[in-house]
Amino acid sequence: MINTLYLPELREMLAEQDENGLREFCSALHPARTAEFMEGLTPDEAWEVLRYADDTTRVEIFLYFDRERQLEILRRGEPDEMGRFIGELPPDDRVDILQDLEPELVETLMKHVPVQERRDIMRLSAYPEDTAGAIMTTEFARINRNVTPRTALEEIGRQAEELETIYYIYVVDEENHLDGVVSARQLLAALGKPNVLVRDLMETELITAHVNDDQADVARKVADYDLLAIPVVDDERHLVGIVTHDDVIDVFVDEATEDAHMMGAVTPLERSYLDARFFNIWRKRVGWLALLLVGESLTIVAMTRFESAMAAVLALSFFVPLCISTGGNSGSQAAALVIRALALGEITVGDWWRVVRREVMMGLAMGAALGIIGFLYGAMTPAVSLGDVSRWMLATVVGLAIAVICLWGTLVGTMLPIGFQRLGIDPGFASNPAVATLVDVTGIVIYFSVATLLIL
DSSP: OOOTTTHHHHHHHHHTHHHHHHHHHHHHSSSSHHHTTTTTOOHHHHHHTTTSOOOOHHHHHHHHHHHHHHHHHHHSSOHHHHHHHHHSSSSSHEEEEHHOHHHHHHHHHHHHSSSHHHHHHHHHSSOOTTTTTHHHHHHHHHETTSOHHHHHHHHHHHHHHSSSSSEEEEEEETTTTTEEOOOOHHHHHHTOOOOOOHHHHOOOOOEEEEESSSSHHHHHHHTTTTTEEEEETTTTTBBBEEEEHHHHHHHHHHHHHHHHHHHHOOOOOOSSSTTSOHHHHHHHHEEEEEHHHHHHHHHHHHHHHTTHHHOOOOGGGGGHHHHHHHHHHHHHHHHHHHHHHHHHOOOOGGGGHHHHHHHHHHHHHHHHHHHHHHHHHHTTTTTGTTTTTTTHHHHHHHHHEEEEEEHHHHHHHHHHHHHHTTTTTOGGGGGGGHHHHHHHHHHHHHHHHHHHHHHH
């Protein structure tokens, strides 16, 4: 919902070109709140307000706008002004924004981006999507290993004017190889020791990420070691950037959103739900639904094969939905647990046997519990629907079939994500609907096979 609290005042100040009022509006609140109060403005009005903010505040407020508004401002602004502004954005953010713009407009804007920033954009854009190189920033504090603490602090003071924030102070050699990390406290404590160099103070046991590491692996590493930032190196251990904790939060949100979409049989959306076009959402949903519909149609084939069994014992058909839902639910449960465990790195493909053993025991235990419930339901079948079959024999068939189907669904839900991971396919594609569809078809075969074996 758009916050309209300050809209009349903002538009009045814009009409009167109230410089003092607009400057105060931009600086008085947290940038996130300022951006929220500007939601009701048009892109042109929003940029006009941002012109009255200082460079740092303008960037901060702009980054709190939703992506569509950011893009619209860049589309509608003067290319030279927008190009210079892009150069002021954090390296990783400007690359992400430019990737969402039309190539023709990007080409036009890049002509007006300062040379150094333009080269940085081209370098970051060359890294594959969803890797450490694609999400890292190239702005970070670094000092030479062979300088004194006093010289190092003076250098950090000069760098601080250009850096958004300083998480760690990285130590490099003359060729920019990462050697270690040092804290400001260590440098300050060593000011009275003229013979001490930075290399004598630095920590050399570092947690690093390779520039081509998957972003999800990098995010987990930052979370596991409770880091504010992680240095990114290339094959020769040159320090090329850092991935900060706010980038990691974005990765976790993106990965969780992607997993949620896949587990709901929806191809992940590139934009937010309300910003995505109707046709794009339809296309991403209907394809999966059509595929699942074709898969579910195999249940017709399975039931046709056992038509004579259903004709002989009408009551068998009563419990088909019960068996189908049991298999689908147990499989979906197992798939959700395994997919999440794979995503968090709690298990790997190499753990497949341990996982299977655990889930076999779980499937047997759950199958026994559900089988008893199924047995009770079967025992309550009206006599008119039993034909020549004993009530207790039917109950045994239903209970046993449900137990076996529960075990089978659990195994399918367990092995499908692990198998996908082994083949290099995102385990998220082993979604709940996919597992449920597979188990539905095979569950019918199991149910009627048990019935045929015991009572027909």
